[in-house]
Amino acid sequence: MNIYEILLTNSPALIVAIPLLGAFLTPLISRINGKLRNLFAISVLGLTGFFIFWLAANIFIGKETFSYVFGGVETSTVIRIIFEVDALSIFMAIIAIILAFVGTVYSWAFMKDNTGLDKYYTLILLMTTGMLGMVLTGDMFNFFVFLEITSISSCALIAFRTNQGFAIDAGFKYIVISAIGALFVLFAIALLYSQYNALNMAVLANAIKYDFVDKIALVLLVGALAMKAGIVPMHMWLPDAYGRAPAPISLILVGVTQASLYGVLRVVFTVYGGISEILKVNAYLSLGTIVVILAIATMLVGVIMALKQFDFKRMIAYAAVAEIGFMILAIGTGLYLVGVGSLGADMAFKGGVFHIINDALDIGLLFLVAGSVYYATKETSLDKMGGLARNMKYTTIFFIIGLLAVAGMPPMNGFASKLIIYESIYQASPLLSIVAILSSIMLLAVFVKVFHSAFLGPAIPKFKNVKEAPKSMLLAMLLIACLIIFFGLFPDFIINNIVEPATNVLTGGVLS
Amino acid sequence: MKDEGMSRIVKTITSTIFPFIFIYGLYIIAHGHLTPGGGFQGGAVVASGCVMILVAYGSVWMMKKIKEKNLSVLESLGAIGFIGLAFLGLIFGEVFFSNYFANSKFFLFGEEVTFGVPEFANINTAGILPLMNFAVGLKVIAGLFAIVLIMAYATSKNKEGE
Amino acid sequence: MTLPFALNIPYIAVALLILLGLYAVIFKRNLIKIVIGITLIESGVNMFLITLGYRKGSIAPIYTSSPGGIMALPVPQALTLTSIVIGVAVLALMLSLVIHLYRHYNTLDVRKIGGGKE
Numbered sequence: 001m002n003i004y005e006i007l008l009t010n011s012p013a014l015i016v017a018i019p020l021l022g023a024f025l026t027p028l029i030s031r032i033n034g035k036l037r038n039l040f041a042i043s044v045l046g047l048t049g050f051f052i053f054w055l056a057a058n059i060f061i062g063k064e065t066f067s068y069v070f071g072g073v074e075t076s077t078v079i080r081i082i083f084e085v086d087a088l089s090i091f092m093a094i095i096a097i098i099l100a101f102v103g104t105v106y107s108w109a110f111m112k113d114n115t116g117l118d119k120y121y122t123l124i125l126l127m128t129t130g131m132l133g134m135v136l137t138g139d140m141f142n143f144f145v146f147l148e149i150t151s152i153s154s155c156a157l158i159a160f161r162t163n164q165g166f167a168i169d170a171g172f173k174y175i176v177i178s179a180i181g182a183l184f185v186l187f188a189i190a191l192l193y194s195q196y197n198a199l200n201m202a203v204l205a206n207a208i209k210y211d212f213v214d215k216i217a218l219v220l221l222v223g224a225l226a227m228k229a230g231i232v233p234m235h236m237w238l239p240d241a242y243g244r245a246p247a248p249i250s251l252i253l254v255g256v257t258q259a260s261l262y263g264v265l266r267v268v269f270t271v272y273g274g275i276s277e278i279l280k281v282n283a284y285l286s287l288g289t290i291v292v293i294l295a296i297a298t299m300l301v302g303v304i305m306a307l308k309q310f311d312f313k314r315m316i317a318y319a320a321v322a323e324i325g326f327m328i329l330a331i332g333t334g335l336y337l338v339g340v341g342s343l344g345a346d347m348a349f350k351g352g353v354f355h356i357i358n359d360a361l362d363i364g365l366l367f368l369v370a371g372s373v374y375y376a377t378k379e380t381s382l383d384k385m386g387g388l389a390r391n392m393k394y395t396t397i398f399f400i401i402g403l404l405a406v407a408g409m410p411p412m413n414g415f416a417s418k419l420i421i422y423e424s425i426y427q428a429s430p431l432l433s434i435v436a437i438l439s440s441i442m443l444l445a446v447f448v449k450v451f452h453s454a455f456l457g458p459a460i461p462k463f464k465n466v467k468e469a470p471k472s473m474l475l476a477m478l479l480i481a482c483l484i485i486f487f488g489l490f491p492d493f494i495i496n497n498i499v500e501p502a503t504n505v506l507t508g509g510v511l512s
Numbered sequence: 513m514k515d516e517g518m519s520r521i522v523k524t525i526t527s528t529i530f531p532f533i534f535i536y537g538l539y540i541i542a543h544g545h546l547t548p549g550g551g552f553q554g555g556a557v558v559a560s561g562c563v564m565i566l567v568a569y570g571s572v573w574m575m576k577k578i579k580e581k582n583l584s585v586l587e588s589l590g591a592i593g594f595i596g597l598a599f600l601g602l603i604f605g606e607v608f609f610s611n612y613f614a615n616s617k618f619f620l621f622g623e624e625v626t627f628g629v630p631e632f633a634n635i636n637t638a639g640i641l642p643l644m645n646f647a648v649g650l651k652v653i654a655g656l657f658a659i660v661l662i663m664a665y666a667t668s669k670n671k672e673g674e
Numbered sequence: 675m676t677l678p679f680a681l682n683i684p685y686i687a688v689a690l691l692i693l694l695g696l697y698a699v700i701f702k703r704n705l706i707k708i709v710i711g712i713t714l715i716e717s718g719v720n721m722f723l724i725t726l727g728y729r730k731g732s733i734a735p736i737y738t739s740s741p742g743g744i745m746a747l748p749v750p751q752a753l754t755l756t757s758i759v760i761g762v763a764v765l766a767l768m769l770s771l772v773i774h775l776y777r778h779y780n781t782l783d784v785r786k787i788g789g790g791k792e
Contacts, residue, residue: 006606013608017595024591027584071601071609079749141753148760152767159771165778169787172705172771179712179764180699183719186757187692190719193750194726547736552759659766666773 011055012068012083015093016133018048023125030118038108041121045104045128049097052132056090060497067138082200084138087501091353092135092262095360098483099255100128103248106368106476109469110248110375120160127153127252134259140189140271141199143263144182151178151228154256158245170240177237181224188220201266205274210283214272221267228260230324232298239305242317247371250313251364254320258356261327268335269506285339291332292428296435298325303442310382312370315450316363319406319443323359327352329436330421333428338507344427349503351420354495358405358413358487365402365480366447369395372469372477373454382450387459391466396455398477403451405484407444413487416495517570526568533561541649545638551645555652562657571664583658590651597640597647611639684725691718705775705782709768716761723754 007014022044030037059066065086072080104124111117130150137143155178159171193199195214196207208214227234238257242250268287275283302322309315330352337345372395373388374380389396405412408419418440425433468474487494517523540547541554566574598609605612691714698711727747735745772782779787 010602010608013602017598017608021592021595021599024588024595027588028592031581031585069607071607071611141756145756145760148764152760152763155767159774162774165775165787168771168774168778172768172775175764175768175771176699176708176712179768180715182760183712183715187719187722190723190726190750190753193753548734550755552755656762659770663770663773 007051008054008058009066010068011051012066012085012136013070015048015051015055016083016129016136018051019044019125019129019132023122023129026122026125027118030121034117037118037121038104041125042101042104042108044125045097045101048128048132049101052090052093052097055085056094059085059087059090060501063501079199081142082138082202083136084202085136086505088262088265088353088505089135091357091498091502092259093132095258095357096128096131096135096255099252099360099364100124100131102364102368102476102479103252105479106251106371106473107246107248108472110371110473111246114161116160120157123153123157124252127157127256131255131259135262138201139199140192140201140204144186144189147185147228147260147263148182150256150259151175151182154249154253157249158241158253160246160249164244167244170237170244174237174241177234178228181227184220184224188217188224191217191220201271204271208272208274210272210275210279218267218272222264225260225263225267226294229257229264230321231294231328232301232321232325235298235301235321238321239314239317242320242367243311243314247313247367247374250317250367250371254360254363254367257320257324258360261324261356265331265506281339281341284335288332288335288337288339291328292336292432295325295329295332296432298322298328299436299439300325303439303446306446307442312373312380312382312385312450312454313367315382315446316366316370319366319446320359320363322439322443323355323363323406325439326418326421326436327355327359329432330355330424333425333432336428337424342427344424346503346507347420348424348428349506350495350499351417351424353502353506354491354499355417355421358417358484361480361484361487362402362405362412362414365398365477365484366406368473368477368480369399369402372473375469375473376466377463382453385454385460385463386457387455388463388466389455390459391463392455392468394474395469395477398481399451399455401481401484403444403447405488406447408440409444411485411488413484413491416488416491517573518568522568526564530561530565533564534558537561537653538649541645542642543635544645545641546635551648552652554645555649556656558649558653559656559660562653563660566657566661566664571661571668574661575665578661580658580662583654583661587651587654587658590647590649590654593647594644594651597644601640611641681730684721688718688722688725691715691721703784705772705784705787708784709765709772712768713761713765716757716764720754720757720761723750723757726750 022041026037026041029040055066058064065084067085068083070081070083104121107120107124111120114120127150130146130153133146134143134150137146152175155171155175158174159168161167189199191213192204196204198204198207223234230238242253245253272283273280299322302318302320302325306315306318306322309318330348334345334348334352337343337348370380372392373385376392376395377385377388379385401412405414408414418436422433422436425436537554537558539554540549540557541551544550544554601610601612602608604610695711695714695716695718698714699708702708702711727750729744729746732744732746733740733742735748735751737745775787776782781787
């Protein structure tokens with residue numbers, strides 16, 4: 001076995017271990033030099049990204065799943081932690097590492113004037129470890145441990161600016177809700193362990209019978225993970241946490257909420273996917289109906305509350321809530337169609353999974369633009385800004401790209417995924433697709449209002465001398481904008497090669 | 513200065529008792545693979561002993577003697593030791609975290625385990641587990657003590673009306 | 675499989691702890707009492723994990739061949755240990771945030787904090 005084979009077979013463990021080693025080395029390196037620490041963090045994330053893309057190329061082209069047993073060869077009498085990497089896991093890992101890398105590049109200039117930066121980079125690397133561990137693992141208790149690692153480090157990063165009281169308040173609310181949600185997940189895992197004496201997801205999927213205790217465990221798991229993903233009526237922490245965190249942290253937090261959404265998908269489709277056909281059809285029908293109702297409520301609440309905000313980042317946070325509603329609507333429609341028995345469920349799942357990566361890129365770009373506006377003007381309230389397009393040309397262009405992508409206009413990637421969602425919802429019920437299209441149009445109205453009031457208009461004398469954002473921030477925004485345009489111009493390539501293997505994991509043996 | 517610690521009797525007694533608590537905590541860390549215990553439990557016992565010294569002597573004096581940077585270095589060394597041992601498992605044993613010392617007649621911790629004997633086993637067994645226990649114990653001692661020291665220092669400065 | 679009543683008492687204690695913790699988090703106004711409520715929920719869930727591993731008449735699982743009787747399950751004990759460590763970390767983080775909040779707003783009432791630049 002040459003060196004490439006060894007690295008490839010060990011890459012699921014290396015993907016989680018390299019950011020962890022980097023996080024522990026950062027305080028020591030930070031005592032030497034500040035710039036060295038920034039470069040070290042970016043290079044650790046780059047090395048992890050290289051391993052992820054290499055593994056993704058093998059999984060998408062070779063169409064196989066990698067599994068990795070920690071600490072020994074796979075025997076049947078010893079309980080070991082197993083990492084199970086299939087197409088959906090590596091898809092979410094790609095999203096997580098893109099967001100973490102872009103956020104760290106952006107933070108070079110954005111957080112330059114803050115103190116305590118060695119703890120900041122350590123926490124970013126720990127949060128990346130938690131996100132990657134959550135999506136790669138195949139063991140229920142390991143999922144809980146990585147969920148807690150992610151929520152603790154992201155809470156410390158939300159409350160990073162300790163000179164502002166409302167940021168600490170947002171962090172406190174976030175950790176209270178995260179801790180209670182994670183404890184309910186642990187309770188459900190204990191219930192499942194007591195019934196079947198197994199913690200591995202594959203063993204549970206083979207052994208599960210759908211009696212009363214399993215239903216309680218399913219409700220607790222889906223409820224707690226949906227609370228972390230920001231679905232109405234448990235979304236109260238999302239505007240505070242996204243709106244008051246520093247801008248690159250809001251970007252990486254989008255990845256955290258989507259990793260929790262991945263947890264919901266994994267529980268519903270893999271752990272509970274092995275039950276018998278009659279029970280599964282009934283379960284998917286009722287679950288699909290409930291998810292569709294919650295999704296409509298999420299979209300409407302997100303869009304209506306976004307209309308009346310005056311704070312730039314809080315408005316983008318409510319738009320993020322509405323986008324999560326879109327994702328859940330597609331997946332709920334897919335569940336309902338599987339329950340009813342029609343064949344359009346495959347397209348609904350494809351639209352939902354494709355929208356996950358599109359939403360991460362679009363909302364991420366909008367947060368970065370809001371951050372660069374704050375860096376230049378030190379203002380977050382929209383009625384005090386105006387006429388910024390004269391001095392900040394590149395930021396305005398990036399904002400226009402983000403605006404078109406969120407509203408679902410061609411040639412951006414939002415158009416491709418939203419079109420698939422509209423078509424698949426039309427098969428379930430035409431009224432729902434009208435509601436979805438109206439929500440998109442209202443989002444467009446919200447952001448055009450922001451564009452007009454912040455960037456166009458007469459120049460305010462206080463902002464006559466604002467300069468353009470520094471180069472590292474522009475480079476980060478340029479990376480995401482290039483990805484948005486690339487995904488929008490070639491959606492076929494992305495769907496056939498990347499989204500379809502991920503969707504096949506979800507539907508598994510349901511539609512074949 | 514009211515926060516300069518407690519009276520001379522308390523300071524003398526805690527200084528005398530502290531080595532016993534320290535040795536007891538190290539015993540719990542070192543025997544983690546035989547009796548209930550291990551890295552976190554023993555580290556918590558030693559950290560409680562250190563906090564007892566902190567309560568007796570006052571947090572302002574303690575912060576001047578032990579700066580927070582040194583505790584951070586100790587904590588990082590413990591964590592790097594843990595991950596470094598896991599990576600060495602990758603190099604020597606071809607799987608991450610593999611226990612390559614166990615049953616291998618190495619001089620440090622590598623004797624064989626005898627099954628079926630109804631008494632406590634040898635301490636010289638179980639490979640890299642005691643080494644990982646030491647690394648985790650060092651990290652827990654430094655980490656928990658740093659948390660309580662910083663909290664005490666922050667609230668004492670607050671009471672003097674910053 | 676119905677248990678005799680004496681073996682049900684740990685489960686009733688778990689339910690009481692979790693309900694008391696939820697009551698403290700939802701209905702109390704003092705920040706420290708909310709933190710204590712979260713600790714109560716965590717204690718309840720840990721106790722649930724340990725109670726699941728008990729077999730009737732068993733002893734501690736620290737031998738390689740037990741001197742008498744069967745041994746209790748060791749896996750839930752490892753899970754509970756991890757959960758206790760996570761609980762300590764969350765508690766330290768929440769208390770640090772409470773210290774900062776008190777320094778900013780000079781009150782521990784959860785209805786009076788927050789609401790800065792809206």
